[in-house]
Each structure stands twice: as C-alpha cells, then as structure tokens.
Amino acid sequence: MKPVRANPDQWQEAAHHLLNVHRPAQAEQVARQRLAAHPQDAQAYQLLTLALLNQAGRAAEALPVVRQALALDPQHSDAYYFHAVALLHTEQPHAALRAIAEARHLAPIDATYSGYEAVVLHALRQPAAALQAATEGLQHDPSHLECLFQRVRALQRLGRRPEAALTIQQLAYWHPDQAITHYLLGKEAERQQQPEAEAHFREAMRLKPGYEPPRAALRDLLADRAELALLRRKYAQAEAAFREVLVLDPAYHKAERGLCQAQLQQHWTQRPVAWFYRLRSAWAHQWPAGSLLHRAGLVLRVFGVLALLVLALLFRGPLHLRHYLQGENPIARDTWFYAGLGWGVTVVGAAALFQLPVPLVWLAVVGGLVFPLRTSWLKWRAGQGRWPAGAQLMLSPGAVALINAHSNFLTPNAAIESRYFLASFGALLILYQLFRPTRQQRPTSSS
Numbered sequence: 001m002k003p004v005r006a007n008p009d010q011w012q013e014a015a016h017h018l019l020n021v022h023r024p025a026q027a028e029q030v031a032r033q034r035l036a037a038h039p040q041d042a043q044a045y046q047l048l049t050l051a052l053l054n055q056a057g058r059a060a061e062a063l064p065v066v067r068q069a070l071a072l073d074p075q076h077s078d079a080y081y082f083h084a085v086a087l088l089h090t091e092q093p094h095a096a097l098r099a100i101a102e103a104r105h106l107a108p109i110d111a112t113y114s115g116y117e118a119v120v121l122h123a124l125r126q127p128a129a130a131l132q133a134a135t136e137g138l139q140h141d142p143s144h145l146e147c148l149f150q151r152v153r154a155l156q157r158l159g160r161r162p163e164a165a166l167t168i169q170q171l172a173y174w175h176p177d178q179a180i181t182h183y184l185l186g187k188e189a190e191r192q193q194q195p196e197a198e199a200h201f202r203e204a205m206r207l208k209p210g211y212e213p214p215r216a217a218l219r220d221l222l223a224d225r226a227e228l229a230l231l232r233r234k235y236a237q238a239e240a241a242f243r244e245v246l247v248l249d250p251a252y253h254k255a256e257r258g259l260c261q262a263q264l265q266q267h268w269t270q271r272p273v274a275w276f277y278r279l280r281s282a283w284a285h286q287w288p289a290g291s292l293l294h295r296a297g298l299v300l301r302v303f304g305v306l307a308l309l310v311l312a313l314l315f316r317g318p319l320h321l322r323h324y325l326q327g328e329n330p331i332a333r334d335t336w337f338y339a340g341l342g343w344g345v346t347v348v349g350a351a352a353l354f355q356l357p358v359p360l361v362w363l364a365v366v367g368g369l370v371f372p373l374r375t376s377w378l379k380w381r382a383g384q385g386r387w388p389a390g391a392q393l394m395l396s397p398g399a400v401a402l403i404n405a406h407s408n409f410l411t412p413n414a415a416i417e418s419r420y421f422l423a424s425f426g427a428l429l430i431l432y433q434l435f436r437p438t439r440q441q442r443p444t445s446s447s
Helices: 010-020 024-037 042-053 059-072 077-089 093-106 111-123 127-140 145-157 161-174 179-191 197-207 212-231 235-248 253-265 268-286 292-325 335-353 358-381 390-394 397-410 414-435
Strands: 328-330 439-441
Touching (some): 010 024, 010 042, 042 059, 077 111, 093 111, 127 145, 145 161, 179 197, 179 212, 197 212, 212 235, 335 358, 335 414, 358 414
Antiparallel strands (some): 328 439
16 A cells, blocks of 8 residues: 655654554554544554554454544545455445545546556456556556556456567566566466466565465466366376465365376276277277278277177087086076176167267166176075175176275266277176076986
8 A cells, every 4th residue: 555645753654664564563552652642643544544454354343543644634635545455355446436536636647546446446347447547547657566467457458468478578668576466477377378377476476475366376376287187188287286286276076076086097907008098099090980981980989899799609518517517507598698798788888879868878787787797696595605695795897886986976978988898888788698598407217
C-alpha cells in the first residue's frame, strides 16, 4: 500500500519501517502512542489506519479511525485512499468508489489512486471502466505496478488477449523481479502452450513464498502433465509429477489416485501389459487407422478369437485321454462345459473388439462365475470337494480377476481399464474349464 506523504519525524520513520518489514502490530502501537500524546494528529490517525489495514480481519476497526483522520484533515488525499481501501475490504464497493474518486479529485496525477480505482471497478465488474482508470494512471506513471496489473486484468476480461500480452511484457520490463510479473508471464506462456510457464511459476513462488496464485497454477500444470504422462504410459514421469503435486497441495485427492495408479502400473506384474502397449503403439504408428493393413488387423483379431475356441476344443482331446488313463472320464458331452468355454471365448472377443460399459462388464463377470460355482457344487455333491469349495473357488477365474479389479477404481475411465480386466477374466475362465472339469467315474464293462 502507498506510504503516507508527509514531513517525517522520528515516530513516523519508526512506524513506516515497521510496516516495511511486515510488523503492522508494532506499527499500530507506535501510532497509538503518538495519539495518546497528540490526540488531534491527523497523520497519526492515517498511520494507525494503515497499520490496521495490514492486519487480517481488522478492516472494520480501521473505518472509524480513518473517518477521524478525514474529520481532522478533509483535504488530505491519502485519507480518502485509505478510506476506500477499508470500505472495499468491508464489502462496500460503491462507497469505496466514491472515496477513491475524491482522492483522485484532490490529486489527479497520482497513479496510485488511478490503480486503486481500477481495483474497485473490477470488484464492481466494470472492466471497461477499470481499463480506462488504469490507462489514465499509466499516462502519469508508465511504470506503475498496480496500474499495469489492473490493465492486464481488464484487457483479459474484455477478451483483448494480444493487448494484454503486450502489457505483460511492459510489466516485465519495468518490474522483472516482482512475483506478480512472473505469475502473469507464466499464465500467458501456459495459454500459448509454451514450456516456460513452469519456470515462471516457480520463480514467482521463490520471490513471494506465500503467494497463492502461482502455487495453484503450478499444481494444476503439473497435474495436467502427470495425467498426460499416465495416458501415454510414461509411468515414472507421471509418478514424479504426481508426487510434486502432492507436495504443493497434500489434499489434492486426484493426485493421490494418479500416484497409486502410476505405482501400480510400474509393478513387475504389469510388464507384459506394458510390452503389449508398446507393440500396439508401434503397430498404430506404422499402420494408422483407415489403412488397409489396419483393417486387416481387425479381421485378424476376429479370426484370432475364433482360433482360440478351436484350440481350446482341440486341447480337450489330450485332457480326455489323461483323465481316462487316471480312471476318470471328463463329461465331454456336458453342455455346461462347452457353454463355459464359449462364454470365456466370447468375453475375450468382446474385450478385444469392443469397449463395453461397466454394467455389461460386471454382467459378463457374474455370468462367467456361474460355471466354476456350478463345478464346485457338483464336486461337493459327488464327494470330491467341500462346499463352499475353499481353495478351488479362490483360484477360480472370477476370484482372481476380482482381486486384480482394484485397478478399476484407480483409473478415471473405468470402461477403458475394464477391457483388460475382461480379457484376463475370459482367459482364466477358459483355462478353468479345461483343467478343472467335472468328472464321472469311467464306465466299467458288464461281465
């Protein structure tokens, strides 16, 4: 806030020094001591007002003080300026506009008053009038920080981006070491998708550690970068970015979920999946969508699903022989066996060819679980197992897939993640149907 213009004596120098080193409570004590000795000193009332305004939540206390200063010296422009500040802080923008207009009337060439008039006009949602006030202040002082900043705000709200960018460059020329300068440079670089945005936000935080806008801007920038890295399957980069986001804002729950997902995808069990994605990306880069080879790949996928069913049926022969030699026959003509095999192949095919909504995913899972549960129930009835099937049920495809399904809750798009969940479920169901069929005793020949 602009200092009081007066012939300084010792007490005023002490009060100004305390305000400059951010010790307004001590400055308040100095002003009150002055008023105790000189109760009609308007300068003391103004400095007391300034000290109160620099303390959070004490603007209402400043109002009667600054009004006393105006009563003692109604021609002092600073008193009207402080009155406008106190009124705006107590949510009285219209009264604040009248007060700052009086200050400008008494000192029309003072750019500080023009800049604060622009602040009040922004509070009243009048960007055109705020632009005019800031521009008038810059005519008297082209380097005035508040006027430059308020001009940028007004131009941005009016949609005049090129002029706002030019004013930001003027601000950087006159005030290269101000936090607000680097914040605005960072926002402009971010809007133009330039890489310098992060450096400007960090510099603004270094210059003014408690300044909230650059911290929030840097948090959002890093969060977007982490999400992009996660989408591109660059999990190490995503993890590092999410960690920094949580340092900036520990309560940012989206970053917590993203960090868990990035760590999960880097687990050694996910390496085959990562290899598959790299292979698919190389395929998509070499044969883009719409090309003949890309369409051929879709056809091959369909034939691959059908081939899976054929291989499963062919594999049934050795299993039949093995169980026969062991003295037991699989029920090779059991409709449930082939239905379960077909269900598994259908699930794998749906995962490979379509993106199913989550309700259909769980319908496919619940339907697939019917087959291992029925097998366990038949084994229990035949005396081959205990109900509820214990370890057999836990090792069934549904249980294994459901244990791994926690990754569905870590991704913003569960429908995409569910394709790989379905593929693993269908493959495990096929294996279960092949290796754990219901069996009956080998028929004995009658003598």
